[in-house]
Amino acid sequence: MDENLPxxxxxxxxxTDGLGETTSRLLADLGADVIRVEPAAGAASRQxxxxxxxxxxxxATHNANKRAVVVDGDDFLRLIDTADILVTNAAADLGALRERxxxxxxxxxxxxxxxxxYRDWQATEWTHLALGGVLSxxxxxxxxxxxxxxxxxxxxxxxQAAWAALLAHYAGTGDLVDVSVYEATARVLDPGFGIGGSATGGVPAANGPRGRPDARHxxxxxxxxxxxxxxxVLAxxxxxxxxxxxxEPAEFADPALANLGKRFxxxxxxxxxxGRLFATRTREQIVAEGQRHGVPTAALLSPTEVLHAEQFTAxxxxxxxxxxxxxLMPNGVVEIDGRRAGVRTPAPAPGRDTAEVLASLPPAVPPAAPRAGRSLPLTGLRVLDLGVIVVGAELGRLFADMGAEVIKVxxxxxxxxxxxxxxxxxxxxxxxxxxxxxxxxGLNLRAPEGIEIFKRLVAESDVVVSNFKPGTMESLGLGHDELAAINPGIVVADSSAFGPSGPWSRRMGYGPLVRATTGLSGLWRYLDDEAGHSDASTIYPDHVAARIEAVAILAKLIARRRTGRGGTVSVAQAEVILGQLPHQLALESIRPGSLVPIGNAQPGDAPRGVYPxxxxxxxxxxxxxxxxxWRRLDGVLQTGLDLPTARDRIARRDQIDxxxxxxxxxxxxxxxxAELQAAGVPAAMMQRVPELLDDPHLADRGFFRTMHHPRIxxxxxxxxxxAVFQHVAEPPLEPAPLPGEHSRAILRRVLGLPGEEIDALIAAGIVEHGLVEA
Structure with a gap:
């Protein structure tokens, strides 16, 4: 046990068994004592x-840092009586456990x-991508x-499940947290009703074209x-x-080309x-020249190149x-207080820790009194949000939705x-x-007076988040050491493309460049088209990186209750992507060339694919x-084919397709x-983003609410x-602020500044205020 982990x-x-194992792995990486409870034969995911x-x-990659036991009956209930969180795939007996x-x-x-x-429908990775609006x-x-x-x-x-779990745990009174992979796909992977990249010019995916957009530009x-x-090339x-x-060719000298739309x-x-400029240069030359000219640039790396890249090695x-x-496998995706929260112990053998766990069980935790009603668990927290673009916006929103006062600076x-x-x-x-x-x-952090105001806000806050280029906060005099001297309980979190250290740490980074450098762009293409890269319209991994960082920040706030101290959290988007390809990269490390584009020719059994x-x-x-x-599918199709094994079906894949x-x-x-699911076959329509609004399952589970903004x-x-909670309330739907919209109110309420002092700061350009006053 590492006492320094939050x-x-x-x-x-x-x-869990397969589904959900990453949830508990994230919690284990952050120091939780995760005990896998398996049947005597071991979980199916072991094979x-x-x-x-x-x-x-x-x-091996999804269960590091855990312990494993084989228990049932009274011993399992003894574990329940000492646990804080149970992660499960089962729907049965949850009510009895909650009652106990x-x-x-x-x-x-x-x-x-x-x-x-849809609760009893069958699903796979690919059906979720189709139904969740990603495939379209x-x-x-x-x-x-x-x-x-x-x-x-x-x-x-x-x-998403790890974030929901810690929210309920932070609330402190127990809950049943109902997490749907389908819903998480629609809201986390690449949300159609969420913030998009700056290249979209503010147009969300829900307002995009019906067909697949040609987003390569x-x-x-x-x-x-x-x-x-x-x-x-955005700014x-x-x-x-x-x-x-x-x-500086004359044909591109028009000042109007500074506008993104005009350029596109x-x-x-x-x-x-x-293209002519790049044709004779190597990837290394182009990346170096791009850095010199201030043009965000990245090479498309192969998976084997990724495994041995200097940045990830360093x-x-x-x-x-x-x-x-x-x-080799990814070594965790979060840094806590400057140290990687990575692999400490390998995935356990079946039942390896049964005797040790049962012998060292602490006294049962007294049951909490049942709670009625719902509330927002992060009420009372204050977050200073310096985040920009997608991952920065999303991180702050996650806290604001759950009750924290989030001040966008x-x-x-x-x-x-x-x-x-x-x-x-x-x-x-x-x-x-x-x-x-x-x-x-609105606050000018390039002026000493602005820095001083920010530091005064830090003294009254719990969390500071940013996603600038590494070193920016330190150059402003706002590094963790300076802020912790003001407020020892402050949690300072940052995210960046490649992390705060290593030879690539100062590279300009956007999600598309991170996807290129981690090998994902090269994998995301059509098999028959070497230039058919198709990841330009996605925003991945910004939204999932924000959730992983949110989990780590909340873990630090949980630790602060015990220690009284804050600390640092750091997340690299590149390492988030690597962490989501764990077993694939592990195989690539010993069998180079195994991780390649597969298009829609999904490996394994047959049929598997996208059908008109x-x-x-x-x-x-x-x-x-x-x-x-296959027996269920054949019962629907009535093929008349005798194909009892996967080998038989793979040999006849073209005919089956x-x-x-x-x-x-x-x-x-x-x-x-509907017909295939009625027979128990994993199948899903390619649902377009606007069609999610009419999906009966999402409607039944209250997935959508209606938000209004006075300027829209x-x-x-x-x-x-x-997630669907029993005791966590739905988020409020207050409108996003105009620049500096609440400046006066914040400085009055939080710092107690008198009106004349605020006026002087505004006149001096230290504070900016919007057209709408709070």
Missing amino acids: LTGVRVLDR REPLVDGVSLYY RPGLVVVAVTDYGLTGP RSGLPGREPLLPPGSMAYESAAA LYPIFRCADGWVRIC PRQWQGMFTWLG AAAGKIYPAI RSAFTAVDGVPGA ENKAFPDGSRQTFDGSAISPSFAYGHRNKLGL CAGDDEWCVVTVRDDED ALVSAWTSARSPRRAM AEPMPAESAP
């Missing part, structure tokens, strides 16, 4: 592919949730949609002498750097010129897999890029989604996992999904609470 003293029982020398790389221990937080992680019309935006116009690589839906849902990828590179200063890099309109001329981002010589000289709009609006729907429930403070349905650009995902799934396509083509996607004409559908 969740030391928190006991978590893990009764999950890929297997190397009898070791499941999936199990009202103070226990029970987190049920299931595919569709414990209630609703992945791929290129005129082609079939493209299934994203990896296990992003399940891994992202696990982060947003973050273009160019061929070069030894592979591919990507650039992100006017970045365009000026690109213009200089091109040699001229991409047909600008991008060929950039930061010990990978560690050995126990029992598999030479294998910004100024006109360095505006948040997410305020950028194509039409010059004061606020966009995208910004309104990302910054709801926050207050706005009746209508214009309509599709349905069908995935057969095993022999029983043709039969499935013929069947789905005669039906609407919703009808095809139309009502805005918005997500509700991060």
